[in-house]
Amino acid sequence: MNRARNDPIWKRIRTVLVPIMGEGVEIFFPETWSERYLSWYKEIEMNAFRPALTYSREEIEERLEKESVLMMFILNAGVPEGLVLGYRLEASTDDIFYLDTIAVKQKGRGIGKAILNVMFEWAKKMGFSSVQLDTEQENEIGILLCNFYQKLGFKIIYTDEETGNITMELTL
Numbered sequence: 001m002n003r004a005r006n007d008p009i010w011k012r013i014r015t016v017l018v019p020i021m022g023e024g025v026e027i028f029f030p031e032t033w034s035e036r037y038l039s040w041y042k043e044i045e046m047n048a049f050r051p052a053l054t055y056s057r058e059e060i061e062e063r064l065e066k067e068s069v070l071m072m073f074i075l076n077a078g079v080p081e082g083l084v085l086g087y088r089l090e091a092s093t094d095d096i097f098y099l100d101t102i103a104v105k106q107k108g109r110g111i112g113k114a115i116l117n118v119m120f121e122w123a124k125k126m127g128f129s130s131v132q133l134d135t136e137q138e139n140e141i142g143i144l145l146c147n148f149y150q151k152l153g154f155k156i157i158y159t160d161e162e163t164g165n166i167t168m169e170l171t172l
């Protein structure tokens with residue numbers, strides 16, 4: 001897990017986040033999984049998603065077994081504030097990085113955008129040709145999530161009318 005943790009590129013996230021969150025901000029990559037990190041994950045998730053969209057311990061741990069896993073936490077003065085979970089998409093022959101989850105506690109302050117823009121640079125450097133994700137048309141309070149991703153350059157590649165799931169892709 002997190003073989004990419006030592007890449008100097010990640011320092012750029014902190015540089016962008018310090019003016020927004022303060023000097024206590026830290027980017028943290030666990031080397032091995034533990035109960036502590038699971039509790040961080042659950043805390044951020046609980047703040048960001050409705051219960052139906054949250055993962056069980058098994059669902060998280062299953063994802064952490066995947067190829068090229070990136071499991072990043074944003075901490076502020078040691079308090080978990082955000083997370084990113086992604087990995088190489090197995091089903092494809094192309095080198096696609098799958099962005100499984102991004103969540104921040106303080107929404108709308110530019111934190112999500114700052115994290116993802118650096119992550120895209122990293123993914124490109126790692127040789128990935130694109131980033132893919134699945135999202136909902138809108139969340140339960142009518143917020144259009146795909147607008148957030150479209151602003152970052154993602155395009156819709158598939159819409160499932162039945163489930164409301166939207167698959168989006170960003171070419172790197």
Ligand SMILES: CC(C)(COP(=O)(O)OP(=O)(O)OC[C@H]1O[C@@H](n2cnc3c(N)ncnc32)[C@H](O)[C@@H]1OP(=O)(O)O)[C@@H](O)C(=O)NCCC(=O)NCCS
Nearest residue numbers: 048101102103104107108109110111112113143144147148
């Ligand atoms: C989705 C999420 C990660 C976005 O991060 P954020 O820090 O709130 O977003 P930012 O403040 O960086 O916003 C970046 C841009 O997107 C826009 N934006 C953010 N959320 C948006 C939304 N839901 N709908 C439309 N636009 C949105 C912002 O206005 C901003 O635009 P600008 O660059 O023109 O100013 C965050 O809101 C979150 O954690 N949500 C709950 C969990 C979730 O739904 N995750 C995504 C599915 S895995």
